[in-house]
Amino acid sequence: MSDSGVRPAAQTEDNIKNMSKSKEATREMSPRRFISGVVEGFYGRPWTMEQRAELFRREQKWGLNSYLYAPKDDYKHRMYWRDLYSPQEAEQLKTLISAARNHNVEFIYAISPGLDITFSNPKEVTALKRKFDQVKEFGCRSFSLLFDDIETEMCPADKQAFPSFAHAQVAIANEVFQHLSQPEVFLFCPTDYCASFCTPNVPQSAYLRTVGETLLQGIDILWTGPKVVSHKISVESIEEVSAVLKRPPVIWDNIHANDYDPQRLFIGPYKDRPIDLIPKLRGVLTNPNCEFYPNFVAIHTLATWCRATPDEGPSDVEMISVSTGEEDQDSCYSPQKALTLALTEWLQEFLNTDQPGGPQHPASRLRKHLSDEEPMQTDIGEAAYVPGPDENPLYTAEPLTLEDLKLLSDLFYLPYEHGSTSQTMLLELNWLKKHSRAAAAQTEETAEWRSRAQHFDEMCEAVVQMFNRLSNAPNRSILYDLYNYICDIKSGVGLARAYVKTLSGHERPSAHVMNEDPEPWGFRGGLSGEFQRMLPGHGNRDLFKHPPSTAVYCIRPFCPEDKDEVQRIFSEMQRPGGDKVPLLTQQPLMSDVLLDLETPPLPHCALVLEDEIAVCGYAFALMDAKPAAVKIQREVDASVLKDFPSMLTVQVLPRVTDPSPAKRMISQLLSSLKNSGSTGVLCEVRHCDKRMLDFYTKLDSFKPIQIPGLPQDIIYLGARL
Known part of the structure; x- marks a missing residue:
């Protein structure tokens, strides 16, 4: 050619x-x-x-x-x-x-x-x-x-x-x-x-x-x-x-x-x-x-893998390991032993005061050049500073250890897998968050919660100390490549640590975690993070095997077959217990009329929420609240009904921990009511229903309404459309 x-x-x-052909024949004769x-x-x-x-x-x-x-x-x-x-x-x-x-x-x-x-x-x-x-x-x-x-x-x-x-x-x-x-x-x-x-x-x-x-x-x-x-x-x-x-x-x-x-x-x-x-x-x-x-x-562990051939064995280092059941290991290659070998050798590089490249490295030559210069003038006979008995001790940089590097590897492990320490920290934080009520209550679970919270805090402290020792390692070239990453993980661990201490009730809510207007270092993501949170897929969960999974919810119009399930949810949420008042002693709400379901509600004014188990919530609305007020003999000021002519109620079971589905149902109903000509919507909440009261008050659209003559245990909230 x-x-x-x-x-x-x-x-x-x-x-x-x-x-x-001739050259290929030659290749086949000699092994490559x-x-x-x-x-x-x-x-x-x-x-x-x-x-x-x-x-x-x-x-x-x-x-x-x-x-x-x-x-x-x-x-x-x-x-x-x-x-x-x-x-x-x-x-x-x-x-x-x-x-x-x-x-x-x-x-x-x-x-x-x-x-x-x-x-x-x-x-x-x-x-x-x-x-x-x-x-x-x-x-x-x-x-x-x-x-x-x-x-x-x-x-x-x-x-x-x-x-x-x-x-x-x-x-x-x-x-x-x-x-x-x-x-x-x-x-x-x-x-x-x-x-x-x-x-x-x-x-x-x-x-x-x-x-x-x-x-x-x-x-x-x-x-x-x-x-x-x-x-x-x-x-x-x-x-x-x-x-x-x-x-x-x-x-x-x-x-x-x-x-x-x-x-x-x-x-x-x-x-x-x-x-x-x-x-x-x-x-x-x-x-x-x-x-x-x-x-x-x-690179070091790849080299160990390449040497551990079945025919030649594990070369100059014994890599035989018994399977732990957590990972399939070759008889001649153990990833964890290969990692320890690499980290042990890497530690010496961290502790090397000469930068990579040996004595002829420019940094070494610069230090030698400076040492040949005339020293700076100092006060003759000045002794080293020694702090007094009531003063702060001098800061002493502790040397980096192999355990520090093992922790570093665990925190930054592989694309599809966290290291064992990271996995443990995630599981512990998930458990502490899930069982946070036990922190303040005096139950059998309280002691376990506090013990595990202390263990989590100790793991967080180990990350901080690793960061400190790594920051003081002599080899700055390695540190500078790592610095952004270890700063980020230290900050993230600090936020989690503060949150757990807040859950314990021994400290006031952290401004970094709980404040609605946190400092920039109190959250992660930027524009990329915002986009990711808005998209349907949110990670493949390969890294955290047992996270609190995001449930899949279905919002659909109410149909007559849902009547029994909706009334069951209504009754269940009215049962006495905790801070609830028995249903028979409560003042009736106008929205209770909606749950009689004698007349099926309009499709665009009635929604139900389903999860993988069954119907788990509902949201109903009435275009005109007057008939409901009349039915329970509630006198409502005409000016209030003029501004807020419609009515809405929503309820979800406690197993629905994500507030988003309820918010979506409310948003959909408010839109339907507005399109139908309504100018405002009322909703009622009992003082004792702290869960729903907290939910409504966090919605920007609903504000408290002062209505004279109402029962003391009822709060009215209104949203203008």
């Missing part, structure tokens, strides 16, 4: 296959090494040259062998892929490629031309080859062509030249692969790079079938698993996609990636990928957190 462009697909594929390492493929600020050099040192130390250069925000990798590197940029890449080679790490250079490439234009193909050729001159010998996260609609010119999007991509990939003399490592990222993107599924995906059948066998294919961020990757799923691709994939693993959520960081171990996958794969590359230094755990 010439360099002038892309020939018709069928002819190109036949020629390339014939040309590559398992690709293992890191892909810098996230969205956001790319790592610095110094951080990448540090990465190569770590990879060599831990036994990893590859680095895929694919930062999305490198303009000349993706957006301006046609542009050649300037002399200054070229020098940096040469230095980086050389540094990787010096540490036995294969530098894989990637280009992402899919945003705007015209596959059928010969000039585009030439530009792509020219860019790869330039990087090859820098000493790079491994390459990658990425077509991820792009539009799938081809331009008219490409539609005429190629039968499908897959054919266009494969034609380009095959030609570039041939142009580069079939390098030992050449990676191809398909547009459908995970099972969830495949239509209708992996085995029947026309796109994947085309890639598998027409992409040259010397080219390896990147795959993220069942999802973009895969919770688990099974052997069966890899066997399935391998059959379609006609080769084992290289896993591009996003399990530690955090570029999609600026509030999350992942410091949990590499897990939920059985080591039986290793012989089924061509390799694994982790695409980790955007922040460089917190990736110590992600």
Whole structure:
């Protein structure tokens, strides 16, 4: 094939296959090494040259062998892929490629031309080859062509030249692969790079079938698993996609990636990928957190996983562990033991007073330079300050511990899983909130509540102390990558801690938690959080296995079959108990007339609320309240009925803890009454019904109305329409 462009697909594929037979035969005779390492493929600020050099040192130390250069925000990798590197940029890449080679790490250079490439234009193909050729001159010998996260609609010119999007991509990939003399490592990222993107599924995906059948066998294919961020990757799923691709994939693993959520960081171990996958794969590359230094755990535990092969055993460290029943563990790899190994080694980095890079690091040289200067003048003979017996003691920074790092990992674990401490804190807070009445009452449950509240407070204090020790760690480079995250979790824990103390009744309500006008640090989310709370889906609850689930309620018009259920709810809510007064001794309400149901109410004036169990609430209204007042012999001032001619009542069972359904029913009835010509609505609440009184007073639309001559135990509220 010439360099002038892309020939018709069928002819190109036949020629390339014939040309590559001899080289493929040679490949089959010599085993290819398992690709293992890191892909810098996230969205956001790319790592610095110094951080990448540090990465190569770590990879060599831990036994990893590859680095895929694919930062999305490198303009000349993706957006301006046609542009050649300037002399200054070229020098940096040469230095980086050389540094990787010096540490036995294969530098894989990637280009992402899919945003705007015209596959059928010969000039585009030439530009792509020219860019790869330039990087090859820098000493790079491994390459990658990425077509991820792009539009799938081809331009008219490409539609005429190629039968499908897959054919266009494969034609380009095959030609570039041939142009580069079939390098030992050449990676191809398909547009459908995970099972969830495949239509209708992996085995029947026309796109994947085309890639598998027409992409040259010397080219390896990147795959993220069942999802973009895969919770688990099974052997069966890899066997399935391998059959379609006609080769084992290289896993591009996003399990530690955090570029999609600026509030999350992942410091949990590499897990939920059985080591039986290793012989089924061509390799694994982790695409980790955007922040460089917190990736110590992600990369270290991946290296431990790669070494723990079934044939060779757990290498230099014993990883055999008995299953806990909570997670499926391989006999040669335990995520928790791998995590402890990583954290133990990471702790030494935190305590290192020299910044990463050793004695020649600029910060070290700066300290040495300053130490050679003449010292600042101080008062001669001045002794160190010693506080008096009644004064504050000097602040002493406690050293960071392994337990602190274990807690840090628990707080920032994995996308689909909290660490054990985080899970416990969530469960405890849920229990304390659910049983908050026991805090003030003197019951058998009170002692348990207080004990668990104390335990929760101690866990919160441990987070605060971890934050303090971490903030005083000598290695500031790691701290600065973590700082926003640990500040956020400390603040969130502080809010929860204050709330529990408020529930205990020993402290006044916290302004941070209970105030209707809190400071900005008293809530989370910004505009993104506001949008999320307004949308139907509110998280997949994978992280908190036993949360107070959001019930699904149905609001519908009342029908005659609901009569018995509505009257049952009415009677149940009038039974004596707690602060309620027996029904026979109560003054009747005008709204009680609605519950006689002798005459079915109008459909637009009667609603019922259902949950998964049965009818659990109702909301009824009357356009004209006068007949109801007459029926119970209640004298109501004519001026009041002129301003508020209609009447409304609402009631829900105690199991409905969410006030939103009742608010929606009221809103719907108020709208119906207004559309029917009403100018205002009355509702009545007894003094003893503190639950409903509290509910109405929190609604902005209802205000108390002073009506002379009413029974003392009844409060009237009105809403103007």
